[in-house]
Amino acid sequence: MSNPSKPGRRPHGATGAGRGNKKDAARAAALSASAGAVRPGSATERLMNAQPRGSRPSGERAFPGQTSAQIASQDKLPVVSTYVPKPRQPVMTVRLDQIRQVLEEVLTWRFAADSIVSHWFRAHPKLGIRDRAEVAEVVYDVLRHLRRYRQLGESGVGNAVRRLAIQGAIAILGAEKVRPVLDVGELAWLDRIAQIEEQSLSLQVRSSLPDWLFDRLKDMPELEALTSALNTAAPLDIRVNPMKADRDEMLADLIKGNGVRHAPVATPYSPWGIRLKGRPAMNKWHQFEHGLIEVQDEGSQLLALLVGPKRGEMVIDFCAGAGGKTLLLGALMRSTGRLYAFDVSATRLAKAKPRFARSGLSNIVPVAIEHENDTRVRRLAGKAQRVLVDAPCSGVGTLRRNPDLKWRQSLQSLQELTALQTKILASASRCVAPGGRLVYATCSLLKEENQDQAELFLANHPDFELIDAAPILASRTNLHIEGPYLSLRPDVHGTDGFFAAIFERKKSATLKNTESEEIQTLESNSLAETENKIKISREDV
Ligand SMILES: C[S@@+](CC[C@H](N)C(=O)[O-])C[C@H]1O[C@@H](n2cnc3c(N)ncnc32)[C@H](O)[C@@H]1O
Numbered sequence: 001m002s003n004p005s006k007p008g009r010r011p012h013g014a015t016g017a018g019r020g021n022k023k024d025a026a027r028a029a030a031l032s033a034s035a036g037a038v039r040p041g042s043a044t045e046r047l048m049n050a051q052p053r054g055s056r057p058s059g060e061r062a063f064p065g066q067t068s069a070q071i072a073s074q075d076k077l078p079v080v081s082t083y084v085p086k087p088r089q090p091v092m093t094v095r096l097d098q099i100r101q102v103l104e105e106v107l108t109w110r111f112a113a114d115s116i117v118s119h120w121f122r123a124h125p126k127l128g129i130r131d132r133a134e135v136a137e138v139v140y141d142v143l144r145h146l147r148r149y150r151q152l153g154e155s156g157v158g159n160a161v162r163r164l165a166i167q168g169a170i171a172i173l174g175a176e177k178v179r180p181v182l183d184v185g186e187l188a189w190l191d192r193i194a195q196i197e198e199q200s201l202s203l204q205v206r207s208s209l210p211d212w213l214f215d216r217l218k219d220m221p222e223l224e225a226l227t228s229a230l231n232t233a234a235p236l237d238i239r240v241n242p243m244k245a246d247r248d249e250m251l252a253d254l255i256k257g258n259g260v261r262h263a264p265v266a267t268p269y270s271p272w273g274i275r276l277k278g279r280p281a282m283n284k285w286h287q288f289e290h291g292l293i294e295v296q297d298e299g300s301q302l303l304a305l306l307v308g309p310k311r312g313e314m315v316i317d318f319c320a321g322a323g324g325k326t327l328l329l330g331a332l333m334r335s336t337g338r339l340y341a342f343d344v345s346a347t348r349l350a351k352a353k354p355r356f357a358r359s360g361l362s363n364i365v366p367v368a369i370e371h372e373n374d375t376r377v378r379r380l381a382g383k384a385q386r387v388l389v390d391a392p393c394s395g396v397g398t399l400r401r402n403p404d405l406k407w408r409q410s411l412q413s414l415q416e417l418t419a420l421q422t423k424i425l426a427s428a429s430r431c432v433a434p435g436g437r438l439v440y441a442t443c444s445l446l447k448e449e450n451q452d453q454a455e456l457f458l459a460n461h462p463d464f465e466l467i468d469a470a471p472i473l474a475s476r477t478n479l480h481i482e483g484p485y486l487s488l489r490p491d492v493h494g495t496d497g498f499f500a501a502i503f504e505r506k507k508s509a510t511l512k513n514t515e516s517e518e519i520q521t522l523e524s525n526s527l528a529e530t531e532n533k534i535k536i537s538r539e540d541v
Helices: 023-035 043-049 068-074 091-106 113-123 129-144 146-153 160-173 175-181 184-194 211-217 223-230 247-256 298-307 324-332 346-359 411-430 451-460 469-476 513-527
Strands: 236-240 273-276 293-295 314-317 338-343 364-368 384-390 432-442 464-467 486-488 498-505
Touching: 091 113, 091 129, 091 160, 091 175, 113 129, 129 146, 129 160, 146 160, 160 175, 160 184, 175 184, 211 223, 236 298, 247 273, 273 298, 293 324, 298 324, 298 384, 298 432, 298 469, 298 486, 298 498, 314 324, 324 338, 324 346, 324 384, 338 346, 346 364, 384 411, 411 432, 411 451, 432 451, 432 464, 451 464, 451 498, 469 498
Parallel strands: 314 338, 314 384, 338 364, 384 432
Antiparallel strands: 236 273, 236 293, 432 498, 464 498, 486 498
16 A cells, blocks of 8 residues: 555655755755754764755856766765654554455445446555555455454444454454554454354354355255355456467466466366465466456356357357356357357447457357347247357355355345246247257356256246256266256366256247247348248347
8 A cells, every 4th residue: 555654765855865956955944953963974964964966057066176987976965855744654554444445435335346446446546556465355354254243343442334344354454453453442352252153153154155045055965065165265267269379389388378366277177277375367378368258257258069069050149248257159150150148238248349259250240139138139039059048146156256245135035036037938948049058047046046057947937948068068077967967166167156958849849829929020021031931130139
């Protein structure tokens, strides 16, 4: 953090002695007023007597009898400043206050934690990289352990958010750095909570889960391992662009180049993944700028294998968002065919555009739709060989990266999300051609959003059948799952929590009346005359 009172830093406007600018006289006057007795021959005395350099005729010495070496050394006098430092606060005092400020914003839950943190950093541009990292890491630690920290904080006094900041700072930065800046009351409180046995706290509190979420996870096997993994920061997974790079070559390049400090290793399952430690500023790497690599969790990479798009096909990424999965699908299609990237959020699609540009893909058609049943969706009824629904979901599988989600979601939002997922899945399924596949995916661990949705879909869509994900993955990776669904867990697979189900539209399926009517209407509206009689141009979709 920028601190004007730091030793060695010159306050704004202070210049080196002997520079001879107009401020020298005033500075000398100030010095004489403040310095008291000036030691004869000292640097201060020389500074006070020095003429501004510009006023000295060329070649004339400042003091008769001075050698040129003495004059030269006079130009290198130590910095003397009129700055009177305020009593300095210890760095940790400032840090705790910064963390408290950010937490107070985040805990309103009005916006996602990552946007609040970035916004706060933009408002404090003088913070250095390390300052930012410390603030962000502690804020995220507090979000991960909020319920436990709140319970332990109850026995303290004063500002409750500060007590959260203290617990987070101790966990991330160490008690030896934090304790020296605490007051007696805070130290006594810390000593009291240190006596509490961790196991005496309920599992809900220990794992810092809200009740609605705990109730839904509690019957999962190895619950403590799961919750502990969800409360641990994730590594950074990146993916090579198969159109432009080879994973092994990229790995070698990173190991000897800009990735060396982040211990890059191949991800265990995805053929395109590389895992990095820490938080590299990867968006400044030339490999990123040239579209050779992208950030993508290994679980998301595996989804593309389940979709399995081929060259020349028509494929729809129904909830494309910022295009993470679209990019890999497009590359697997070798930039041929047509890949529609639908989303109701034009803002998210706009964020995808620079990624599409970097990737070098030319087969992607981004389309901002009004809702899942938009006319532009209905025009594609029965046309697509592959449709991916990466559905909006609770995001419980991504708590390692987005710990605020567990506090920002609720039972009510979960119910709204599941209703939306059902509707999106039904609409998207209409786009699937007979014999084509629909992949439904979430980054959730919750049965309501996963298995229950898959079963409901199958019950309501007898023209679709479930395809086992296990052999598809076994043929391309060394990931062996039970099937028929893909369920990934951070504690077992080292990825975010993911779910995917594959449905195939029976070859014998005939388009439902409503679907054929939609096509006929569109044809009679003279949108026809392209492949399969329905024209969906890049412009009009
Ligand atoms: C899990 S995110 C998708 C992430 C994206 N596939 C990626 O890999 O970056 C879900 C997306 O669904 C979109 N969405 C929400 N409601 C939708 C709807 N009714 N139809 C289509 N997309 C919708 C959201 O805007 C959001 O971008």
